[in-house]
Amino acid sequence: MKPFGYVRAGSLREAAAAYAAHPDPRYLGGGTNLVDLMKLGVETPATLIDVSRLPLDAVEERPGGGLRIGATARNSDVAAHPLVRTHHPLVSRALLAGASGQLRNIATIGGNLLQRTRCPYFQDVSKACNKRLPGTGCAALEGVHREHAVLGHSAHCIATHPSDLAVALxxxxxxxxxxxxxxSGGTDDDGDGDGDGTRTVAATDFHRLPGDHPERDTVIRPGELVTAVLLPAPAPGAVSLYRKVRDRASYAFALASVAAVLDLDPATGRVRHVALALGGLAHRPWRATTAERALTGAVPDADTVRRAVDAELDRARPLRDNAHKVVLARNLARDALTTLTTLAATARRAP
Amino acid sequence: MVVSPTEHAEHAEHAEPAEDAAPATAGTVTLRVNGREHTLRTDHRVTLLDLLREHLGLTGPKKGCDHGQCGACTVLLDGRRANSCLLLAVAHNGAEVVTVEGLAAITPGGGPHPLQRAFLRRDAFQCGFCTPGQLCSAVGALAEAAAGHPSAVTPEAALAEPGRPVEPTAPELRERLSGNLCRCGAYPAIVRAVADTVTDGAADGDGDGDSDSEAGPGADAAAAPTPGGGPV
Structure with a gap:
């Protein structure tokens, strides 16, 4: 590991100022990914700006019934929080599907979203990787890639994003x-004119597809910090789930995962709202908008669900050794939607 | 890496360099480890695991993978289990750490810790390399369940009812201990040993594991630190 300076920030303003003032800085949250990447020589910061003790660890109800989850809240505390469990159990489930108990105790929410791919070629500095060192090529294309992307990848990068939480969000x-x-110590270009130096980005726009710039995982700007995750109020009557398929029963990254939300019209049984996000398949959580459009307004019977999921996954372009992931994702998505349809019907009949 | 005891700990948080100078790459860290306070000047690269092993002589926490994948380095940090190999010591200035060497001291009435006795009785190890991490992880896992923290296998109904302890069934224990690998494959005996301490309370029974199951989940909570709090 390369020697580095260390600064503990006492406030957001201090953190941003320290970032601007120090050479080659990185923000340090829980460090469960960053410290590992520093050991591997993938990350070589000259200065760590420790933001893990900033007072951003609260989980609060927002006006209108949504939730605000602070960026330095630990994964385990958020998963266990009563508001998260009762408003959005999907978020608890996604968090609990990731990592191990001791890692979740340290890892932060902001860090979870900013964690890097676990592509073995990205983590091995002796291998070609456009994400780690743009322009060097992608050793995974012709290498071991049974866990890599099947959707949205480019000739430059076939990595997947490892976060479960991001799929739920x-x-x-x-x-x-x-x-x-x-x-600048705050851009405040979210248009709300409140001058608090923040902007908000839709979770679906936060992570990127690799394209020509796989070195950029997200749309975050240099020096910018994640301060919170904002969840909308749950729709009354909507049901949701998170499911994950992996090589072992626990403590492994997803081969494929699904986060789904379904709201049925109680009178007609037709889909009022459906959201389907797939994990482990692409450089970002894959929001299945084609499937959603096919389902919205329809009665989600087995045929409709199958056709909708197929329409989405027919776009998959598997690599030499990962076609199985398309089958996994197809079955996972169908099963999730069928399960939610049953759940929604049951919830409707309940008093 | 330079690590040396220092008598000048009070400026630990202000180890920053003067403007435009190369940033200092070492700082001062004060930790309370197994009840004793230590102040060390340490290179920023030193992890908590290396600090414990190389500089405090506490070789209970093991360096297995050094990447957070095996759990052999697990310790209790401010009462919660954590992989010490991924923690930079400098970032945890002021923390309270308990290693396997300190488990006896947090045991009401003196050690060994009930989990240590259960591991012996159930033969829950072969080579023993992963055992210190397994023990610290199990202490943390039982405290988390007692405090009502759910896991990936916690049933929907229990997830929807915050505030209640989660019953540490065998599937719960297997899931909650999945961050600790055992290459000897002692998992079945490890799960039995941890389950014993749940059902036996003080875990000094005959090890049949069902003698007082009416005591219910969380009955052993007193033997474990509470998440977020210091060791009991």
Whole structure:
């Protein structure tokens, strides 16, 4: 590991100022990914700006019934929080599907969203990787890639995003709140004119597809910090779930995962709202908008669900050794929608 | 890496360099480890695991993978289990740490800890390399369940009812301990040992594991630190 300076920030303003003032800085949250990447030589910061003790760890109800989850809240505390469990159990489930008990105790919400891919070629500095070192190529294309992307990948990068939480947030139409950037100590261009130096980005727009710039995982700007995740109020009567398929029963990244939300019209049984996000398949959580359009307004019987999911996954372009992921995703998505349809019908009949 | 005891700990948080100078790459850290306070000047690169093993002589926490994948380095940090190999010591200035060496001291009435006795009785190890991490992880896992933290296998109904302890059934224990690998494959005995301490309370029974199951989940909570709090 390369020697580095260390600064503990006492406030957001201090953090942004320290970022601007120090050479080659990185923000440090729980460090469960960053410290590991520093050991591997993938990350070589000259300065760590420790933001893990900023007072951003609260989970609060927002006006209108939504939730605000602070960026430094630990994964385990958020998963266990009564408001999260009762408003959006999908978020608890997604968090609990990731990592291990001891890692969740340390890992933060902001860090969870900013964690890097676990592509073995990205983590091995002796291998070609456009994400780690743009222009060097992608060793995974012809290498071991049974866990890599089947949707939205480019000739430059076939990595997947490892976060379970991000998949749930994509399905929930959450927003990500960001602060600072460009050393200005706050951009405040979210149009709300409140001058608090923050902007918000839809969770579905936060992570990127690789395209020509796989080195950019997200739309975050240099020096910008994730300050919170904003969840909308749950729709009354809507049901949701998170499911994950992996090589072992626990403590492994997703081969495929699904976060789904379904709201049926109680009178007609037709779909009022459906959100389907797939994980483990792409460089970002894959919001299945084609399937959603096919389902909205329809009665979600087995045939309709099958056709909708097929329409989405017919767009998949599997690599030499990962066609199984398309089958997994197809079955996972169908099963999720069928389960939710049953749940929604049961919820409707309940007094 | 330079690590040396220092008598000047009071400026630990202000180890920043003067403007435009190369940033200092070492700082001062004060930790309370197994009840004793230590102040060390340490390179920023030193992890809590290396600090414990190389500089405090506490070789209970093991360096298995050094990447957070095996759990052999698990300790209790401010009462919660954590992978010490991924924690930079400098970022945890002021923390309270309990390693396997300190479990006896947090045991009401003196050690060994009930989990340590259960591991012996159930033969819950072969080579023993992963055992210190397994023990610290199990202490944390039982405290989390007692405090009502759900897991990936917690049933829907229990997830929807915050505030209640989660019953540490065998599937719950297997899921909650999945961050600790055992290459000897002692998992079945580890789960039995941890389950014993739940059903036996103080875990000094005959090890049949069902003698006082009416005591219910969380009956052993007193033997474990509470999440977010210091060791009991």
């Amino acid at each position: 994509a399905a929930l139409d959450a927003d990500i709140e960001l602060y600072g950037g460009d050393g």
